[in-house]
Amino acid sequence: MAQVFHRAANTVARASIAGLILLLVLASGLLWVFFRGAYTQSVEVIKDQPAQFSHKHHVNLGIDCRYCHTTVETSAFAGLPPTETCMSCHSQIWTHADMLEPVRASLAENRPLQWTRVNWVPDYVYFNHSIHINKGIGCESCHGRVDRMPLVWRAKTLLMEFCLECHRNPEKHIRPREEVFTMGYQPKQSQSTLGPKLVAEYQVRKLTDCYTCHR
Amino acid sequence: MRAAPLAAVSLACLAAVGCRQTMDTDPKYEAMEPSSFFSDGRSARAPVAGTVARGELKLDTAYYEGRNGDSFVDTFPAPVTKATLLRGRQRYDIFCSPCHGLLGDGNGVVVQRGLRGPVNFHEDRLKRTPVGYYFQVITNGRGGMYPYGYRIPPDDRWAIIAYIRALQLSQDATLNDVPPAARPGLNASHGESGVER
Numbered sequence: 001m002a003q004v005f006h007r008a009a010n011t012v013a014r015a016s017i018a019g020l021i022l023l024l025v026l027a028s029g030l031l032w033v034f035f036r037g038a039y040t041q042s043v044e045v046i047k048d049q050p051a052q053f054s055h056k057h058h059v060n061l062g063i064d065c066r067y068c069h070t071t072v073e074t075s076a077f078a079g080l081p082p083t084e085t086c087m088s089c090h091s092q093i094w095t096h097a098d099m100l101e102p103v104r105a106s107l108a109e110n111r112p113l114q115w116t117r118v119n120w121v122p123d124y125v126y127f128n129h130s131i132h133i134n135k136g137i138g139c140e141s142c143h144g145r146v147d148r149m150p151l152v153w154r155a156k157t158l159l160m161e162f163c164l165e166c167h168r169n170p171e172k173h174i175r176p177r178e179e180v181f182t183m184g185y186q187p188k189q190s191q192s193t194l195g196p197k198l199v200a201e202y203q204v205r206k207l208t209d210c211y212t213c214h215r
Numbered sequence: 216m217r218a219a220p221l222a223a224v225s226l227a228c229l230a231a232v233g234c235r236q237t238m239d240t241d242p243k244y245e246a247m248e249p250s251s252f253f254s255d256g257r258s259a260r261a262p263v264a265g266t267v268a269r270g271e272l273k274l275d276t277a278y279y280e281g282r283n284g285d286s287f288v289d290t291f292p293a294p295v296t297k298a299t300l301l302r303g304r305q306r307y308d309i310f311c312s313p314c315h316g317l318l319g320d321g322n323g324v325v326v327q328r329g330l331r332g333p334v335n336f337h338e339d340r341l342k343r344t345p346v347g348y349y350f351q352v353i354t355n356g357r358g359g360m361y362p363y364g365y366r367i368p369p370d371d372r373w374a375i376i377a378y379i380r381a382l383q384l385s386q387d388a389t390l391n392d393v394p395p396a397a398r399p400g401l402n403a404s405h406g407e408s409g410v411e412r
Contacts, residue, residue: 061324064309070366077246088361089313093329112257114249122239 041157047116049151051102059147065139065181076128080115083107118154119143126215135202136174140183141166147183163213170204171195177202279369280351287347293370295377303378306371310363311379319382332359336379337386349376 071079083106106113121127144155166173179185187194250258273279277292316323319336353372354364
């Protein structure tokens, strides 16, 4: 009986097995990059907002984060400002600017502005602002240079590995409490001496048990 | 042989079900989340008018309104310590300084951008004004100034007022008012004050 397959078919068969494995590895790598990457987590993506509120403008005026995000030190939720907070200044300045029309309409109709959220964690994750603020973790560590954002975007992936990186090594990120709201903070002495000192002073624990965040 | 396609189809179904990220969004409201159930679209409901939460019965009008009967109180209803002043300074810098200025001279950043009206706390009239009046202005606002009561709890309001009093004193202070130990540092500069924020 004549041979059905040519000799070279052996090589082709081996090569295709190797190729298949390679393909699988590549595909899962791609999937990983896609599902765990900055792109899918909408990092640095600007969303449509009901009013063009610029942190760059307002923070650089010297207005403290807490003027608007009032509950960030005391509760889980940082708080977004009600329309009245905008109007405490804009009832008098830039009163006719088109950019502020949605804000004036919101006040007149007693209808809250519905900001599009850019940061969120899934509902099976428990997150709390106040503990981070009170243990000396700066807004910048999780939200980046907000003072350079004309419209807010998400600065970090907020994936589990992002949280854990700091929960394992808080001394790399901790700052003095009075610097928590500072943007562009530079430690006065090197972080490798300051970090462990603050960790001891603020009694910071390494919270890596699953029930810290999944409760 | 019929089993194979059946198994494939059920596997596919399982896989499809597994893709639903139901636990990402539980059927619950998060803070400030809109609601389609209530006509005003708010998931956070206002308590019925007249509701008093436990421990929130505010009978002490001197503390919670700055009044005794019809007149404003002129002494602080709570003790004023150094910690109060430091807290007051921090809260003043957050909530008042954009308009009234870090010094209390009524020349904050927003005024420099065109806002009219914030007063200079160093006017004689305001130095004589009882503390209860300040409390009332912070809580309810006045004229062109919006109310701040919903953002600043009462103990912080008193701390801010204590700090404003300190600012007012500071403008007429002489070297004799400064404890001898602190005098040498005064000539140094306007920079590092050495006071912890």
